Amino acid sequence: MTIRTGKEFIEGLKAHPRDVWVNGERVEDVSSHPAFKGAVEQLARIYDSQHDPDLQDQLTYEVAATGQRAGMAFLPAATPADLRRRREAYRIWAEMNFGLMGRSPDFLNCTLLAFWEAREKFAEGGEKFGENVVKYYEYVRDNDLFLSHALITPQNDRSKSSSELENLHLRVVKETSEGIYMSGARALATLGPVSDELLMYNLPGLRPGDEDHAVTFAVPTDAKGLRQICREPYTTGGAESFDHPLSTRFEENDSLLIFDNVFIPWERVFCYRNVDLSNRLYIQSALRNHTAHQTNTRALVKVQFAVGLAVSIARSIKADNFLHVQQMLGECLNYVEELKSGLLRSEVEAEETLFGTVRPALAPLQTLRTRMPTIYPRIIEVLQTIGASGFMLMPTGADFAVPELQEDANLYYQGADISSLERVKLFKLAWDLAGEGFGQRLLQYERYYAGDPVRTLAMNYLNCDDTDPLRLVANALALAGEPQPRQQAD
Ligand SMILES: Cc1cc2nc3c(=O)[nH]c(=O)nc-3n(C[C@H](O)[C@H](O)[C@H](O)COP(=O)(O)OP(=O)(O)OC[C@H]3O[C@@H](n4cnc5c(N)ncnc54)[C@H](O)[C@@H]3O)c2cc1C
Secondary structure: OOOOOHHHHHHHHHHOOOEEEEOOEEOOOOOOOHHHHHHHHHHHHHHHHOOOOOOHHHHEEEOOOOOOEEEHHHOOEOOHHHHHHHHHHHHHHHHHOOOOOOOOHHHHHHHHHHHHHOHHHHHOOOHHHHHHHHHHHHHHHHHOOOEEEOOEOOOOOOOOOHHHOOOOEOEEEEEOOOEEEEEEEEEEEEOHHHOOEEEEOOOOOOOOOOHHHOOEEEEEOOOOOEEEEEOOOOOOOOOOOOOOOOHHHHOOOEEEEEEEEEEEEHHHEEEOOOHHHHHHHHHHOOHHHHHHHHHHHHHHHHHHHHHHHHHHHHHHOOHHHOHHHHHHHHHHHHHHHHHHHHHHHHHHOOEEOOOOOEEOOHHHHHHHHHHHHHHHHHHHHHHHHHHOOHHHHOOOHHHHHOHHHHHHHHHHOOEOOEOHHHHHHHHHHHHHHHOHHHHHHHHHHHHHOOOOHHHHHHHHHHHOOOHHHHHHHHHHHHHHOOOOOOOOOO
16 A cells, blocks of 8 residues: 545545444544535545645655655654655645644654654563554554544543543453453544544553553544544534635544443554553653654644734734734744744754654754643734724625625725725634634644643653753852851951
8 A cells, every 4th residue: 555545535434434423413424424524625635635746755755665655754764854854744734724733644643653763662561562563653654544542531530540430531441362442431532533543542640550541552443332422513514615714624523532342452552551651651752752843833834824814914904003013913923933943943953763763852842832822822812802893793705795785895894905805705714713613622722732731831841951041050159159257347
């Protein structure tokens, strides 16, 4: 196998019916259901882009061992130049959806690359687990599969560990010579309903006693006993593209995963009943070096898009004549520069791995990950502040099509040097991003997709390089010298 087309991706979904529920309805075919159709079409475009002769060399590479092409996110980087190649591929895909689709296939593809580079860490739990990781990386790479993941436990009682909450969270319930059986719930699988497989691992924080929960594995989305219940969709197929240009195309649905005795063969198990290793893997596999490189590249595109909208809205009504509006837009443009700088530094200061490959430096990427929960809501606030009541006044596309309303519609919505129709289009685009359920999810995504920002920042503190700050303080303290008796005046 080699890189897939969009058609092959969709055929794969149709060939593997899964147990997916939305709005009380069991979905027969996720590829054509209105709740998922937009995302499926965007993912298909992403797969097709790998076959575009103008993009193929930027989006794919030839795997030496197979002679076949694979997605660029799987490329083990020999030099920082390869990291830039990977970033360029992430950027091209992100620009196809304005950075609004957080879980495009490259996200988990580069996670698997990290697992592959960390195979010796997985082998600490048993030789076969390291081998399983290598084989699974190759399997997903060579079949160009689309993965989703669900790392966290559902919010039931956060004061208790998983093992204290009987029969709720995902855990191993049976073990045989062929494999293991998993039951219980897991959150939250973005694009889970339209994925080919699910990669299941844990965030750190498991406690002694949580052994049954300390399992890392992969499972096909159509596995027997695996159910997904989705949140209410923002698009149900009725909304017009003119009125909701983004949510009609780029919505990523999210689901709760429920496992009921789901069989996982041993070849797909990567860590088993090992609390200590499961807790260490998140950091020691260095997966964040890779995932944060992809997610921040995508975030940069999203920030550029949101800032571009803020600037366009301001110019459309000449609000950018006012000093405080210029100040807010200047602040937002700084965020773009901040993201660009962090990404470049992560490549310039790339780290070597045990296998002669390089990976991006983590510190600048973690900084950006923990900045986004502040940066992105602030940009949205600026956008809302500049657009003000304009967002509440826009008519629908249907109003422009009614003959009796046309004269008024064409006159009263005009902006400064912009026609009524163009201004309404612009404001609707911006409100889809800055308001609406779809826009609120995008905001919540930036707050939480990289984990709880509170604990992530605390983890930064506990793992940070504080050598230079403390050296400077030590140097300054040394200046003070020892206590001396005060000089007496004669
Ligand atoms: C739109 C969206 C898409 C997502 N997609 C995915 C996905 O595809 N895959 C995936 O695995 N995850 C996904 N996530 C989930 C994401 O990983 C979590 O939101 C994040 O890890 C925080 O966990 P939580 O939402 O359960 O919040 P909780 O952990 O329940 O936190 C709730 C509140 O309690 C506080 N709190 C809870 N526990 C503690 C503690 N021990 N110490 C201190 N404070 C605590 C938090 O600070 C927070 O204020 C997604 C989230 C969103 C919003």
